[in-house]
Amino acid sequence: MQVLRELARVSWVVGAVFVVFSVACGLYVVSEWVEEYPRQTRRLIRYAVWTVDVLLVLALLDGLSVWRIALTVGANHVYALNLTRFPLVHLSSATFVGSCVLAVSTHFMWFAYFVQNLRYPFDEVCSFMFFGVWLVPLALFVSLTPADSSLPSSSAQSAAVGSTTKSRQNIFKTMLTHLRGAEQQRLPQQLHND
The missing domain is CATH 1.20.1480 (hypothetical protein mp506/mpn330, domain 1)
Known part of the structure; x- marks a missing residue:
């Protein structure tokens, strides 16, 4: 009985993580659609x-x-x-x-x-x-x-070409881009330290 109770708790945690991940993916897809079709x-x-x-x-x-x-x-x-x-x-x-x-x-x-x-x-x-x-x-x-000048982020393509034009992204996508960039900066440092 104790094993089943613990298994049920683990199942709830895994299910909650899955739901949160699914909602985040759904929000990302919706933000892409919104960016393409603002009207x-x-x-x-x-x-x-x-x-x-x-x-x-x-x-x-x-x-x-x-x-x-x-x-x-x-x-x-x-x-x-x-x-x-x-x-x-x-x-x-x-x-x-x-x-x-x-x-x-x-x-x-x-x-x-x-x-x-x-x-x-x-x-x-x-x-x-x-x-x-x-x-x-x-x-x-x-x-x-966001319309503030500090929040629109540069697209990866314009940065690679050297252009200074900025593309506007919605708030959710801007946050994800910054989080992804911070993670990519930390990863090479961790590999170098190992």
């Missing part, structure tokens, strides 16, 4: 805002808090303000900072609500949190490109 992405996010608004209004039929739903609908439209200069974003702009604050505050607001009201099953709470609270901010996070 379609803007349109898709705008439709997502309105669809989530309709779902939130329908959630009133289940007895959810009216003021929390109104605040979440308002937050969705603040997120939509980021679409005016899409896919570029100034990380210090009031709209972007306000969107970040609203994303965190709506998450904790709904989390506290569902902790106090335990009548809703776990799967319903998870689907509401994903579709009603996280969908639009996550879509914007994956698709926004």
